[in-house]
Amino acid sequence: xxxxxxxxxxxxxxxxxxxxxxxxxxxxxxxxxxxxxxxxxxxxxxxxxxxxxxxxxxxxxxxxxxxxxxxxxxxxxxxxxxxxxxxxxxxxxxxxxxxxxxxxxxxxxxxxxxxxxxxxxxxxxxxxxxxxxxxxxxxxxxxxxxxxxxxxxxxxxxxxxxxxxxxxxxxxxxxxxxxxxxxxxxxxxxxxxxxxxxxxxxxxxxxxxxxxxxxxxxxxxxxxxxxxxxxxxxxxxxxxxxxxx
Numbered sequence: 001x002x003x004x005x006x007x008x009x010x011x012x013x014x015x016x017x018x019x020x021x022x023x024x025x026x027x028x029x030x031x032x033x034x035x036x037x038x039x040x041x042x043x044x045x046x047x048x049x050x051x052x053x054x055x056x057x058x059x060x061x062x063x064x065x066x067x068x069x070x071x072x073x074x075x076x077x078x079x080x081x082x083x084x085x086x087x088x089x090x091x092x093x094x095x096x097x098x099x100x101x102x103x104x105x106x107x108x109x110x111x112x113x114x115x116x117x118x119x120x121x122x123x124x125x126x127x128x129x130x131x132x133x134x135x136x137x138x139x140x141x142x143x144x145x146x147x148x149x150x151x152x153x154x155x156x157x158x159x160x161x162x163x164x165x166x167x168x169x170x171x172x173x174x175x176x177x178x179x180x181x182x183x184x185x186x187x188x189x190x191x192x193x194x195x196x197x198x199x200x201x202x203x204x205x206x207x208x209x210x211x212x213x214x215x216x217x218x219x220x221x222x223x224x225x226x227x228x229x230x231x232x233x234x235x236x237x238x239x240x241x242x243x244x245x
Contacts, residue, residue: 006034011219019224025213026184037069039177039215043169046210055202059163062194067158067184078116089152
């Protein structure tokens with residue numbers, strides 16, 4: 001793949017064959033960002049699971065302590081008091097039958113979806129529209145609930161949903177290039193802790209195989225996946241105490 005001059009210049013600032021601590025990696029990601037705008041910072045994990053098997057699916061949600069740097073647009077399927085509650089909590093789009101028809105017709109200008117249980121019989125038909133985009137509601141992720149106000153508040157506050165893809169990868173947005181390095185590491189740590197907590201018992205061998213931190217249009221910084229504790233400490237003692245996953 002042919003890379004731009006700015007990308008190549010950024011990639012020369014670190015060793016592609018080295019493994020960096022999370023703190024070093026986010027610092028490098030910030031200085032190698034190639035965009036003129038405030039780039040998004042992402043982490044990608046490669047897991048030792050077979051997502052084709054139901055007992056090795058890794059899926060969940062995580063509340064990022066410092067948010068993502070972007071206020072999510074939340075759509076809520078609800079009626080009556082629940083609809084009013086969603087609007088009061090800051091939901092961007094609220095509705096029922098007409099909104100379902102609108103989404104089914106191709107409207108997708110939102111980042112997250114919440115639904116009350118009583119409407120799931122109708123919302124379930126949107127699976128082929130919302131599913132491929134990772135937007136389908138699910139009780140396990142807290143997006144099918146009668147407490148819509150809480151759900152909207154959490155999403156607006158930085159709660160994100162994740163699901164392993166067919167290539168056994170997980171992708172997380174952990175903030176913006178303008179964030180302090182410590183804030184990005186704290187978000188990385190929250191995502192990492194949840195991924196480790198959800199390790200399937202059926203997964204064999206090494207679970208956390210690879211991690212890379214990058215910015216929009218920027219090069220990927222290889223991260224040492226052995227570093228799972230004391231991530232804000234880059235001292236030699238902390239690195240020596242890194243635990244194998």
